[in-house]
Amino acid sequence: MGGGVVIMSSNPVIRFVLENKKVPMWASIVLHVISLNILNSYFLMSLSVFLLHPEWTDKAVQKTLPIIGYLAPFSFYTTPNELSYIAGVIAMAWVWGTWLFGTRVKVTNETVRRRAISFLVTWISFCLIIILYSMRQILDIGYEKVVAYHYTIDVQYQAMMHIGALQMVGYLLMILPIGVMISFSSWLYGQYKEDKRIQEWFRTYKYESSWIGRFGESDVNELPDIQLARNAETNAPVILEGEARQTGTMLIGPPGSGKTSIKIKTAYRTDLGHLQRTINAYPRYVKKFGYGTPEFQKAMANHLIGSIIIEPAKDLCDDAYELAIEHDIPKELIVYLDPSNKNTPGFNMMIGPTAEVVETITAVLESIAETKDEFFKQAARAVLKHYVYLLKFVKGDNCTILDLDDLYQDPRKAMDLLEELESKIPSKDTIDSLDQDGRIHWIIVQKVVRWFRNEGLSVQSDREGMVEKYPAGHEHAHKPKVIDLQFEFTRQTRNLLSDITKNPYLARILYAENGVDLTKLFTKGGILLVNTDLANLKALSAIFGKLVLLCVQNAVFRRPGTEKTRSLISLYADEFYDYMNEAFLQLTSQGRKFKFAPLVACQSLTQFGVKFGDRFTESMLGTIRNTIVYGGTSVYDTELLSKYLGTEIVEELQIRESYTPTYMDSPSFSVSESIALKEKEIATSDDIMFQEFRYSYIRMVDEKSPKKAIRAVGDFVDPSNAKKWKKALDKRATELFLKYWREEDESNVVVMESDDEETPIDKLRKELASIDQAQDEIRNIEKEVSAEEVGKVNRFKPFTQEEGKPAPDRSKYFMASTNEEAAVTVEDAQSVQTEQPVKVDVRPVEPIKVEAAPSAPTPPPVVESPFHAPKVEEKVQQATMSFSAAFGTAGKEKINQVIAPKKEQPKQEQSFTNSFSTNNEDKNALPLAESDSIPIREEEAGQLKEVELDNNALSFFNDLKKNVHQDK
Structure with a gap:
């Protein structure tokens, strides 16, 4: 009963006995x-x-x-x-x-x-x-x-x-x-x-043996553990605990030492077993705690949800893919980036938060640049950051690194984007009315625009001061010519981008549709395999690997949740020297908080010393707290690691001989023995260098404390257990997990099939799902509406703060160009009303006067309420808009469930629930109360729908009350 049995046993009885505390x-x-x-x-x-x-x-x-x-x-x-x-x-x-x-x-x-x-x-x-x-x-x-x-x-x-x-x-x-x-x-x-x-x-002292494995330990798989090897003396499993994995692991060994085939593959195969356990546990946790609850998140946080492998050759990724298939992991959860494969999915490193994308692209290109002059280095960095900001502000996640290369090669395209960005900047009053994040966004936009106008781009003119234009037939015909004022400082960046975008193998990754969603990988799970293809990409292999690794690092730091609610993600990087960057040490030092477990392999520490310096190497060994050393490393490594692996106290027998020569009067001979305690390295330089194949020295963190090194022997992955691996995954649990994994809107997740009675929360989730579907349909209609028919619309006016009134809620605020997207009018909203509950997303529009139909039904008698006058004139009642047209049947039910209970609270003595009257009778309309009617003018309907009775609903209805009195 070895350690592998303890970790990977699929029998629930055995697992309960072995892992129950x-x-x-x-x-x-x-x-x-x-x-x-x-x-x-x-x-x-x-x-x-x-x-x-x-x-x-x-x-x-x-x-x-x-x-x-x-x-x-x-x-x-x-x-x-x-x-x-x-x-x-x-x-x-x-x-x-x-x-x-x-x-x-x-x-x-x-x-x-x-x-x-x-x-x-x-x-x-x-x-x-x-x-x-x-x-x-x-x-x-x-x-x-x-x-x-x-x-x-x-x-x-x-x-x-x-x-x-x-x-x-x-x-x-x-x-x-x-x-x-x-x-x-x-x-x-x-x-x-x-x-x-x-x-x-x-x-x-702790007794260890191969037959007892890990039985008796109270922290077995408390977090996902991996078995690194077996103790060379006791044959007991050498376990790297899940918590210790998050402090980082460095694997050092020359080519052919077995670091990839013995250590990385074995650890990755163990993680596939943990991923199976995660999938199997998902339905049980949902049924026990409820989806999305704090208890559910904490339970899932004890599991591993995904792995990432980056390597310069194809062998490891191919084997990792086959192992995942042998474990019956759905192919949908696996993304394999392989430039040597014509059908490889793409990877767009420009997707993500703007600031993080800017830092990622800048750090990668800066790290591979050969410029030593600090002035040119900073100038190139500034230009690059502003170009990336320009792309992200205008195109969002719809831009690629190819677009970045176009901006460097064609300044006119940069000017077109700059003009488009300028047209989107709202007025100063509008910006001042926004919340802090909104104001900061537009301030940064203005700074970027100002930089391009002052230092980045300029319109070209002739000697006479006349603006030069592109000739007819040119891509930019009749447009003013633009020159790049930073041309001399960006030559190297242009060359690098040109190399990246023109390589036919790397183009397969850059041109293909993006298949990597790092946000989903770090929140819902999956497997990412990246072959940087050194054989075909040559020098670009390291650049590609750095891009992927830096994107992964940024995705780690933006993971939602806390240390107690995040699930574990593992990273394996072979030949890590090619992808190493100084920011990686920050990732290893903070990885425990973000539940990230990196295991990286290199051939020698000398590589890092040459590139980053000896101090960096020492800092790396102090930050990456787990170390595995194979034989055959360099003398520099063995001498440094000999001290790093620790010392021990040994007894040394000392023999002393003394004698008197025979020519003396009293010749004699005596021997004395003594035992002295001496401190000695656990592994000398020779011990490390001349180890047998499969043997290694391992120093790791155990129970949060660093331990001295032990000598261990590793094993290869046994593929004969493939049938056993597949049986460990529950088919029904896999189907439910995939439904959850595919769903973008988590409110639509179908987590369990149960005969139990549907709860109110489940009903509300279904209603919200149908509302969101209808909202998407309306947005599609909105895109089809011609801008000429709608005209220019001021989207910001309804959200500006008026003097003497509270600031309107901007939780639904939508920033977009006023002349690019059309708004849905009240008539549009009423025309798409269907039998299915609909949530209409009506953008703010200018007031539209709608005449009341002559056949409007008589409204019910009005009961006195703090929100309106006791009686309302007939002409005002006829102009009242129906509640169902504004919110839909599901919306009224949502209000009844969410808002209505609040009227029972002591602080709210009034009740504003109502059955709205309409010009055309709505048979599906469900009144919020048996009486009470709130007349609403058409120009206020859009605001009401946008606000959706949020935290500022009370203030909003008070404004409606004043308007009703004025109309009366």
Whole structure:
């Protein structure tokens, strides 16, 4: 039962026994209770022999020794004369096994005092077993022989050899084993008090063996663990715990040492088993806690949801893909970026938050630039950042690195984007009315525009000052020519972008449709395999790998949630030197908080020293806290790592010889020996360099504390277990997990099929889903509306703050060009009203006057309310818009469920629920109350629909009340 069985067992009973925290605790308690029973039994049997009654039964002991012999019938007490030696061997093995197991269980090894109590139970039992069998032998061959000697002498001499004296001698012989064990125990305690090594050993010792695996450990798979190897001495599994994985792992070994085939593949295969467990656990957690609840998130946080592999060759990614298929992982969850594959999915590194994309692209291109001059370096960096800002502000996530290359190659395109961005900047009053983030956004936009106008671009003119234009037939015919004012500082960046975009293999990744959603990978899970294809890309392989790695790093730092609610993501990077950047150390130092577990491999630490310096290498070893070293590394590495792996205290025998020459008067020769304690490296430079294949030294963090290195031997992945791997994944759980994974809107997630009655929350989620679908349909209609028919619309006017009124809610604020997208009018909203509940997203428009239909039904009598006057004129009632036209049936139900309960609160004495009247009767309209009517003018309907009765609803309806009075 090795460590792999403990981690990957698919049998629920075995997994419960091996991984349940309470099972080892209760097992240890039971073992110690039985050991105490053994202690009591051998104490009573030893006392019986000492009292010269080895024939006593348990009943006789209970009767003769009423206090200490009370438990004799309920213990393992056996008549001492009938006790076999096999029973003693079994009892001795039991008590020592109890102590060894106790060193693995937290309840008995957490403190030195608990360890001491467990050890004393074992040691006293061991001593009593030795004493019992010793006294029984002495009683047979010593005491009785001595006493019988009294009857073998003549009667006249018997007075001289009194029987009492002989009995005393016999008792002294029987006491001898007790004295020996007490003396030996005292000597052991003295050694413990004097020797710090023994104290440290006693405090930290934990029994390890291959047959026991990880059973007894209280933190098995508390977070996803991986088995790195087996201990070369004990054959026990060497486990890197899930929490320790997040501190980073460095794998050092030359080509052919086995670091990829033995360590990376083995760890990745273990993670596939953890991913299977995540999928299987998803429906159970949803049913137990409810989807999206804090308890659900905390339960999922103990699992691994995905892995990322980056390597310069194809072998590892191909094997990783096959392993995922053998584990029955759905192909939909796997993305394989492979420039050598014509059908590879694409990767757009321009997708993501603007600021992070800017820093990613800038950091990558800056790291591969050869410019040493700081002035040109900073100038190129500034230009690059402004070009990326320009692209992101105008095109959002719809831009690619190809667009960036176009801006460098064609300044006219940059000017077109700049003019488009300028046209979107709202007025100063509008910007001032926005919240802080909105104002900051437009301030940055203005700064970017100002930079391009002052330092970036300029319109070209001739000697006479006339603007030059592109000739007819040109791509930009009749447009003014533009020059790049930063041309001299951007030459190297232009060349790099040109190399990246023109490589035919890399173009397969850059031109293809984006298939990598890092946000989904880090929130819902998946597998990303990246082959940087050194064979075809050559120098661009490292550039491509850096782009991917930096995008991954940024995605890590923008992960939502907390350390307690994020699930684990693992990263494996082979030949990591090619992709290394200085910001990676920040990722490893903060990875634990973001539940990110990197394992990176390199051939030698010398590579990092050449590129980043020796100080960086030392800092890297201090930040990446787990280290695995294979044989064959450089002398620089072995000497540095020899100290890094730790030292130990060893005993060294010193022999001294002294002699006197024979020509002296008294020739002599003497030899003396002494033992000295000496501190020595666990692994010397030679030990590390000349290791056998599959062997390595591993230094890692265990239980949050760094441990000294151990020597371990690794194993290859056994593909014969493929059928067993597939069976570990539950098909039904996979279907439910895929539904959740595919759904963009989490309110539409179908998490379980249950016969239970549908809850109000489930009903509301379904209604919101149908509303969102209708909203998408209306937006499609909106795009089809010609801008000429709608005209220019001021989207910002309804959201500006008027003097003396509270600021309107901008939670639904939408910033877009006023002449690019059309707004849906009230008539459009009414025309798309269907039987299905609809949520109409009406953009703010200029007031539209709608005449009331002559056949409008008579509204119900109006009840006095704080929101409107007691009575309303008929002409105002006719202009009232129906509630169903504004919100739809589902919207009214939403209001009834969400807003209506608030009227029961003490702070809100008024009720504003209402059945709105309409010019055309709406049969599907559901009144919010049996009476109350709020007349609403058409120009206010758009604002009402946009606000959707949010936190500012009360202030909004108060404004409506004033408007009604004015109309009256």
